[in-house]
Amino acid sequence: MFNFDTSTDRQNSNSEKYTKRDKLFGTNDITPMWVADMDIDTPMFVLDAIKERLKHPVLGYESIPQSMYQAQISWLDRRYGAKFDTADMLYSPSVVASIGIAIEAFSDIGDNIIVQTPVYPQFFKSIKRYKRDILENPLIEKDDGSWIMDIKNLKSQINKKTKLLILCNPHNPVGRSWHKDELEQLLDVCIKNNIIVFSDEIHCDLVYTPHKHTVFSSIDDRAKDITVSAFGVGKSFNLAGLSTSTVAIQNKKIKNKFMEVYNKIHFPQGSILSCVAFETAYKYSDIWLEELKIHLWQNYISLKNLCDKYPQYIKITPIEATYLAWLDC
Structure with a gap:
């Protein structure tokens, strides 16, 4: 325990x-709640692995070990049935950094990039930073407070300058774990219109029973051919301070275009200790994560019960994933 x-x-x-x-x-x-990390201790087995590495007296240049990628690949397979190879994987300091590379690689100045609002503010900042135009595909709020995609609106807005869709899967901040049939509809639209999908899956490990996470690229072979998937240990294991994430790209042509920008800016290749923490977390955190999700769900229920006492002042969105609360005050 x-x-x-x-x-x-x-x-x-x-x-x-x-x-x-x-x-x-x-x-x-005040108690700050504006940053998406948890006020819990990093798993002790991760800290122990870092301490063990620090017994070695040299902290010089090192290559990223293949075992680091293999640990994540095994995790994604056993938990979500998503199949990746080490050749698909790239290191990135953050998902936001990877979004920037994707924008530069797959679009030009003045092109449209789709975001499904409300959504993580950094999506907007990244698009504006690269002088692309934001094409909003607003989610629809249902009577029960949950949110769904508006595929009809999406179809109506796409034009010849629409090159990329940034998917938040699971969704921050509305807490949706997108169902496979919803993602299939999105996939059909993107395939028909030759749109690349950048799938931000950093919250994928924080999905609550009975809901299940679907890795977008794992839907079928068509999805593999248009998807840049982004994963990270920051949310799941409270390791954001180590600045370590990965990108998985299964289509060689898309990966080569991504790599052109990736290599141009000389992306750092991770620190010794971040690689140790990353690999350890994916190897040994199954039980820890399941207990964490029970704790997080209990916290959500406590907050929901409090909000429900004051419906005239505040409404809480029902969640299926993430540890974020989307409140209407």
């Missing part, structure tokens, strides 16, 4: 959400 009810005080640890309280909110006397 793991204990998620107590954690180390982060207020004097350079934690971003704590150190910026006064700057952003004018006071330090």
